[in-house]
Amino acid sequence: MSVVTVQLGQCGNQVGHELFDVVCADAQDGQRKAYSTASCERFFHQTTHGADLVARAVLVDMEPKVINQSISRAAKSGRWRYGETSHFSQKQGSGNNWANGYCVHGPRHRDMVEELVRREVERCDRLAGLMAMMSVAGGTGSGVGTYVTQCLRDIYPSTFILNHLTWPYGTGEVIVQNYNSVLTLAHLYKLSDAIMVHENDTVHRICSQLLNIKHISFGDVNRVIAHQLGSVLQPALTADSHGVYSRNPLGELVSSLACHPEYKLLSVSTIPQMPSASIAYSTFSWPGLLKHLRQMLISNTKMEEGIDWQVRPTAGSERTSSLTAPSFNTSLANLLILRGKDVYSAETGAFEDPALYTSWLSSQEAFNLWKSPVPFNKYEKSATVVSNSQALLRPLDNIVGKAWNMFASRAYIHQYVKFGISEEDFLDSFTSLEQVISSYSQLC
Amino acid sequence: MTQSVVVQVGQCGNQVGCRFWDLALREHAHVNKKGLYDEALSSFFRNVDTRKSDSRACGVGGRIQHLKARAVLVDMEEGVVNEILQGPLREVFDSTQLLTDVSGSGNNWAVGHMTYGSAYREQIVDKLRKAAEHCDCLQCFFLIHSMGGGTGSGLGTRVLSLLEEEFPEVCRIVTSIYPSAEDDVITSPYNSVLAMRELTEHADCVLPVENQSLVDIVNKIKQMSHSGKPGSVIKRDSAIISGRGGLSGPEKPFDAMNNIVANLLLNITSSARFEGSLNMDLNEIAMNLVPFPRLHYLVPSLTPLYTLADVSVPTRRLDQMFSDAFSKDHQLIRADPKHSLYLACALMVRGNVQVSDLRRNIERLKPSLPFVSWNQEGWKTGLCSVPPVGHSHSLLALANNTCVKPTFMELKERFTKLYRKKAHLHHYLHVEGMEQSFFSEAVDSLSSLIEEYHHLDATKRRLMPDAPRLPIAR
Numbered sequence: 001m002s003v004v005t006v007q008l009g010q011c012g013n014q015v016g017h018e019l020f021d022v023v024c025a026d027a028q029d030g031q032r033k034a035y036s037t038a039s040c041e042r043f044f045h046q047t048t049h050g051a052d053l054v055a056r057a058v059l060v061d062m063e064p065k066v067i068n069q070s071i072s073r074a075a076k077s078g079r080w081r082y083g084e085t086s087h088f089s090q091k092q093g094s095g096n097n098w099a100n101g102y103c104v105h106g107p108r109h110r111d112m113v114e115e116l117v118r119r120e121v122e123r124c125d126r127l128a129g130l131m132a133m134m135s136v137a138g139g140t141g142s143g144v145g146t147y148v149t150q151c152l153r154d155i156y157p158s159t160f161i162l163n164h165l166t167w168p169y170g171t172g173e174v175i176v177q178n179y180n181s182v183l184t185l186a187h188l189y190k191l192s193d194a195i196m197v198h199e200n201d202t203v204h205r206i207c208s209q210l211l212n213i214k215h216i217s218f219g220d221v222n223r224v225i226a227h228q229l230g231s232v233l234q235p236a237l238t239a240d241s242h243g244v245y246s247r248n249p250l251g252e253l254v255s256s257l258a259c260h261p262e263y264k265l266l267s268v269s270t271i272p273q274m275p276s277a278s279i280a281y282s283t284f285s286w287p288g289l290l291k292h293l294r295q296m297l298i299s300n301t302k303m304e305e306g307i308d309w310q311v312r313p314t315a316g317s318e319r320t321s322s323l324t325a326p327s328f329n330t331s332l333a334n335l336l337i338l339r340g341k342d343v344y345s346a347e348t349g350a351f352e353d354p355a356l357y358t359s360w361l362s363s364q365e366a367f368n369l370w371k372s373p374v375p376f377n378k379y380e381k382s383a384t385v386v387s388n389s390q391a392l393l394r395p396l397d398n399i400v401g402k403a404w405n406m407f408a409s410r411a412y413i414h415q416y417v418k419f420g421i422s423e424e425d426f427l428d429s430f431t432s433l434e435q436v437i438s439s440y441s442q443l444c
Numbered sequence: 445m446t447q448s449v450v451v452q453v454g455q456c457g458n459q460v461g462c463r464f465w466d467l468a469l470r471e472h473a474h475v476n477k478k479g480l481y482d483e484a485l486s487s488f489f490r491n492v493d494t495r496k497s498d499s500r501a502c503g504v505g506g507r508i509q510h511l512k513a514r515a516v517l518v519d520m521e522e523g524v525v526n527e528i529l530q531g532p533l534r535e536v537f538d539s540t541q542l543l544t545d546v547s548g549s550g551n552n553w554a555v556g557h558m559t560y561g562s563a564y565r566e567q568i569v570d571k572l573r574k575a576a577e578h579c580d581c582l583q584c585f586f587l588i589h590s591m592g593g594g595t596g597s598g599l600g601t602r603v604l605s606l607l608e609e610e611f612p613e614v615c616r617i618v619t620s621i622y623p624s625a626e627d628d629v630i631t632s633p634y635n636s637v638l639a640m641r642e643l644t645e646h647a648d649c650v651l652p653v654e655n656q657s658l659v660d661i662v663n664k665i666k667q668m669s670h671s672g673k674p675g676s677v678i679k680r681d682s683a684i685i686s687g688r689g690g691l692s693g694p695e696k697p698f699d700a701m702n703n704i705v706a707n708l709l710l711n712i713t714s715s716a717r718f719e720g721s722l723n724m725d726l727n728e729i730a731m732n733l734v735p736f737p738r739l740h741y742l743v744p745s746l747t748p749l750y751t752l753a754d755v756s757v758p759t760r761r762l763d764q765m766f767s768d769a770f771s772k773d774h775q776l777i778r779a780d781p782k783h784s785l786y787l788a789c790a791l792m793v794r795g796n797v798q799v800s801d802l803r804r805n806i807e808r809l810k811p812s813l814p815f816v817s818w819n820q821e822g823w824k825t826g827l828c829s830v831p832p833v834g835h836s837h838s839l840l841a842l843a844n845n846t847c848v849k850p851t852f853m854e855l856k857e858r859f860t861k862l863y864r865k866k867a868h869l870h871h872y873l874h875v876e877g878m879e880q881s882f883f884s885e886a887v888d889s890l891s892s893l894i895e896e897y898h899h900l901d902a903t904k905r906r907l908m909p910d911a912p913r914l915p916i917a918r
Contacts (some may be wrong), residue, residue, distance in 0.1 A: 010723060064445065064483075065719050092446045095727030096824075139728075171806055172823035173722065175732040175788050208800070216800035218721040218827075376561035401910065406818045408911035411735035411787075430914055439915045 002124035002245035003042055003233065005057045006117060006148060008134040009141025010066045013059055014218065016133045017070040017225035019056045020044075023234060024080045026377050035374045038235035038245040044080060045123050053080040054347070056124065058116045059087035060148065062094050062105050062140045086120065088112050094139025098180040099419035101143020102187075106151075108144040112240045113148055114155060121156075129160035129250030131233075137168035137177035142184040146191075153191045160250040163192040164229065167199040167395065176412050178403035183421070185396075186429035189436065193250075196226045196232075196266045197392055202302050210273045210303055227377055228268045231384040236337055238369035246370070253267050256368040257388045258334045259361075260427075262439040267391040269293065269302050270384045284381045286338075286346035293336075293383050294350050300329040300391050312356035331356050331389035337370045340381035358443050393440045400433050445483035445504075446583035448713060448726070449575045450515045453603055454556075454596025456621050458517055458524045459698060464588070464706035465513050465533055466687060470712060474833045475718070481508045484717040488514055489536075490578055498524040500853075515543055516571050518603065520560055520595045521548035526634040540574065543567055547757075549594025553635040554875035554882075556598020562877070568603060569610055576611065583716070584615040584726045586709060587647075592623035592632030592638050599905055601642035610644045615727055618647045618711075619705060621778065624656040625854065631868050633858035638882060640855070641889040648730045650741050651708065652848065658701035661685070664773065665749055684749050686834070707832070708744050708776065714794050715828040721780040721799065724792055725827025732824040733788045733844045738893060742790075742842040743781060745774040748835065762797065762837065766805035769841040770813065783845035785904040786815045790824040795837025797827060816900060817908035846904075849897040856890050863887070869900065 007016035020043060027039035040046070044053040047242065055074070061065045065346060067089050075081045088109065094101040121127055132149050134141030145163075165184070168177050188195055203224045207216045211224070235245035238252050246252055258264050271293045273285060292304045299311035311328055334356070338346050348369055357366040376382050406412070407426060416426075452461030453500050472485050481491040483504055490500040490513040502509060513536045519525050522544045528534065529542075543564060549556040576582050585607050589600030607616055620643065623632040643650050662685055683706050685700035734740045747768040748761075769791070772780040793802060802825055815822055832838050862868065864884060884915040 092583055093725045095731045097731050173825055174823045175822045175824045215798045217798040404913060405911050409818045411818055414737050415731050434914045434916045
């Protein structure tokens with residue numbers, strides 16, 4: 001029931017650090033002993049002497065600045081820290097080059113990284129799975145991250161591997177980000193059990209419109225991502241866990257949602273999200289929360305403001321598979337997670353409506369529910385839906401479209417060829433992703 | 445943390461280099477309050493304990509004993525290097541890093557490249573190798589030189605090809621000072637075009653800088669500080685031309701202009717040296733800004749040029765900084781990027797700037813900047829939390845833009861004017877190893893470079909259709 005996290009590259013390490021911060025604070029917050037114990041067991045191990053919580057994490061980056069920062073900030077928090085020897089860094093980064101990360105740095109440092117992961121895994125009484133956290137825009141997270149995922153898949157063939165990806169802002173953080181994204185997604189699709197995605201653009205909007213943050217920093221963005229991830233991964237009671245906190249969270253997540261190899265992209269929506277100062281003054285009701293969350297799901301928005309209430313589930317025969325028209329967001333499967341007060345009285349029938357789902361799964365198979373009576377991260381009541389749906393279809397199509405346009409003029413290709421990725425490799429990746437886009441488009 | 449080695453060649457190269465080391469020391473003194481030899485310092489300096497007999501370098505983490513620059517200084521006449529060695533920076537270099545001769549290159553590229561290039565090849569490689577061996581992880585060579593003379597231009601480009609031969613995996617970023625049209629060296633067009641070919645073939649990135657632009661910026665700042673308007677007092681040591689707070693004494697004539705170039709180099713390396721929320725390493729610059737191998741000429745622009753002493757609205761000042769970066773007054777060559785085509789653009793921000801400020805300004809400026817069709821969102825951004833001395837934030841923009849085409853075309857014209865008449869040609873052809881074919885090949889290389897930019901320019905404003913996507917069997 002322990003999860004070992006591998007943080008890769010600048011983004012992976014920054015987001016990972018925020019995640020451990022959130023779950024540690026949440027675990028130590030309430031008075032519920034079973035919940036705290038389960039959460040701590042899942043994410044931390046305790047040193048033999050003292051109540052020191054040490055994160056079950058391996059930090060990997062090709063240059064040392066970010067890792068050093070993450071380690072020292074964790075230590076400063078006083079509540080938890082990273083293991084002293086659980087990190088690996090080099091002197092020189094991957095230069096935003098996927099080929100450099102995948103073909104050069106990955107193989108070169110394979111043994112070291114595998115050793116670090118092995119040590120973390122051996123410290124677990126029982127391993128629930130591995131989570132790799134990275135971005136897709138740069139060179140290390142994307143390239144080295146893909147290579148490491150491949151190695152872990154080889155070493156642990158029957159362990160669940162969840163990849164958490166951060167997709168960059170549409171208007172460039174890195175010019176070759178679309179190439180790096182395409183190569184990463186195409187490869188991960190064959191290796192990963194499930195790919196959970198957060199988009200910087202979407203999270204940025206949450207920060208500005210819901211959290212009212214004026215000068216949004218990457219720290220703010222990362223804290224929102226950590227909150228959403230935490231609400232998925234903290235202990236919960238599932239249908240199969242028989243009254244105790246589930247000991248197989250990643251396995252249950254994957255088997256509920258990623259039941260078909262063509263469909264592995266998961267998106268996350270959480271409600272409510274508000275400035276922390278306002279939480280104490282707000283009251284929530286389950287009907288209200290669930291109604292908004294359901295509409296957020298089917299109209300494909302990630303915020304409880306500006307929801308389009310006109311979008312309604314249409315009958316199967318009328319559904320269009322158009323990428324341009326704003327249409328109803330068809331789901332393959334959904335996992336609803338409720339946390340907080342009076343959770344047993346929450347009425348979730350609306351999520352079981354067959355109209356939300358594709359025709360080839362029954363709504364009993366497609367809909368899954370987890371509950372926890374413990375409030376999460378100071379919200380008295382909160383609900384999260386992890387969805388395998390068309391939500392990521394348009395962003396994915398945009399990324400592939402832009403990358404393809406650039407590829408058509410062969411711009412920057414010499415930079416990748418220099419390190420061992422050929423035009424053929426690019427074409428293979430494009431083909432794989434067009435297939436994924438086609439599959440999701442036809443979901444109805 | 446990686447290290448970089450600076451190779452300064454010729455009079456101009458060494459004078460700019462001298463300003464660079466002075467300002468680098470000033471910057472690190474400003475940031476490094478504890479006197480510890482940290483990773484950031486080690487990127488440009490070694491820490492040596494001169495009391496020990498073998499003078500071996502001390503590792504990171506200890507106290508600063510004696511800083512030595514990671515540099516190689518080359519000049520074929522002694523004047524400039526001797527001046528450096530007699531000035532306050534003498535402690536920063538040791539004699540093994542220098543290579544000088546007495547008679548100079550006579551403003552003749554062939555003498556620099558062929559004669560001295562061959563004569564000193566072994567010594568140059570030896571010194572470069574020594575400098576590289578002192579580095580834990582060498583990432584980049586910075587070459588500083590001018591294009592118009594003989595040593596910087598000829599020997600400098602010879603050093604460049606040696607760097608490619610001996611250290612093929614290390615990035616080569618070249619800062620080249622291009623002559624203005626009114627340059628007083630008659631043969632500067634020959635020297636520049638011959639050097640250009642070497643730059644196109646052997647450099648990873650070139651940062652072209654024009655003397656005339658530097659003069660204009662200096663004049664602008666001087667005008668600002670002398671205008672006497674209330675509220676227009678410039679904060680001390682914030683001007684990009686100021687060397688105040690550094691080691692060197694009173695300013696020498698070209699110091700103001702050279703300080704601008706020195707600041708350019710400091711800002712480019714800032715994100716590699718200091719921490720930030722979105723790091724940008726040197727190898728990322730070449731990766732993101734060079735879509736095709738030969739088109740690696742990046743137009744730099746630096747803002748702000750100075751900070752006013754009075755405090756104006758912070759956000760507006762920030763936004764103004766972004767707008768200025770794209771105005772033609774702030775470019776370091778005479779060019780107007782806004783009216784040419786952008787292939788890619790990098791924004792390196794220093795100081796207390798958040799990602800939302802960055803995004804807001806990119807959104808604001810994007811509509812007025814023409815980008816090539818396949819790179820509509822071609823922005824590479826970096827955020828470094830440490831601001832430069834004297835400012836609370838600053839921005840360096842590097843643009844791969846077709847606006848370099850007019851500069852190159854002018855250069856070619858000046859070359860052709862001389863070459864048609866075969867003026868001064870014999871000075872070059874007399875040099876052993878030099879042939880007329882060098883000239884014709886060099887101008888051909890320049891012509892085809894101009895052609896490539898021209899092709900891309902032609903796509904500007906034309907609505908390029910999206911490439912048809914791969915069809916998938918359903």
